[in-house]
Amino acid sequence: MTTTLVERLGALETPCVSDALDRLGIDGQCAGIMPLDNNFRLVGPAFTVRYVYADERGRSVGDFIDDIPTGTVAVIDNLGRLDATVWGDLMTTIASQRGLGGTVIDGVCRDLDRALEMDYPLFTRAHWMRTGKDRVRLDALEVPVTIGGIGVNPGDLLLGDINGVVVIPADRAEEVIETSEMIRDVEDEIRADILAGSSLRDARARAGYHQLQTRR
Numbered sequence: 655m656t657t658t659l660v661e662r663l664g665a666l667e668t669p670c671v672s673d674a675l676d677r678l679g680i681d682g683q684c685a686g687i688m689p690l691d692n693n694f695r696l697v698g699p700a701f702t703v704r705y706v707y708a709d710e711r712g713r714s715v716g717d718f719i720d721d722i723p724t725g726t727v728a729v730i731d732n733l734g735r736l737d738a739t740v741w742g743d744l745m746t747t748i749a750s751q752r753g754l755g756g757t758v759i760d761g762v763c764r765d766l767d768r769a770l771e772m773d774y775p776l777f778t779r780a781h782w783m784r785t786g787k788d789r790v791r792l793d794a795l796e797v798p799v800t801i802g803g804i805g806v807n808p809g810d811l812l813l814g815d816i817n818g819v820v821v822i823p824a825d826r827a828e829e830v831i832e833t834s835e836m837i838r839d840v841e842d843e844i845r846a847d848i849l850a851g852s853s854l855r856d857a858r859a860r861a862g863y864h865q866l867q868t869r870r
């Protein structure tokens with residue numbers, strides 16, 4: 655994956671990317687996964703982590719963080735569990751120090767104060783204080799996972815902002831980003847038309863707004 659694609663994706667907003675995914679027939683919108691602060695943004699390729707219910711002793715919460723590559727986004731599938739955290743302030747501290755792009759969890763985290771203080775982007779279902787230690791087991795790294803109903807493979811690109819998280823399959827990145835940029839440009843034109851005095855109806859009709867996301 656070239657840096658350029660990640661940079662181009664990072665300049666976009668998730669609603670445009672979501673409409674591009676619709677247009678291209680790709681499921682990529684993670685339902686129910688939201689930033690824990692409105693200013694949090696993340697972009698980068700996925701490093702995937704899968705937890706299961708703790709059935710026997712094994713690797714526990716965060717037993718991967720020292721080896722995760724710089725610039726990746728930690729994408730953690732904890733089965734949507736709300737009863738046990740898989741991220742906290744110590745992990746935020748090392749992730750920030752190691753230059754991670756951010757963290758996406760299908761589940762919950764704790765110690766949100768440190769993430770706010772360090773401006774480290776966390777996207778989760780919620781935050782709560784009860785630890786996953788003794789409640790989860792780290793099952794696998796760099797395998798396909800599911801986040802908010804969406805399959806994520808290692809290396810897929812993620813973009814997160816105030817509106818939530820979208821996932822772009824690595825092999826479709828170019829066309830999704832190109833389509834997203836086209837949609838963004840058309841919406842910029844509509845906005846300019848409105849500011850110049852056009853009605854929304856006319857501005858949207860001229861630009862074909864209602865079909866921007868329609869599957870081709």
Ligand SMILES: O=C([O-])CC(=O)C(=O)O
Nearest residue numbers: 739741742743744745785
């Ligand atoms: O048990 C956890 O969820 C992890 C934790 O608090 C931390 O890393 O600080």
Ligand SMILES: [Mg+2]
Nearest residue numbers: 742743744765
């Ligand atoms: Mg902690």
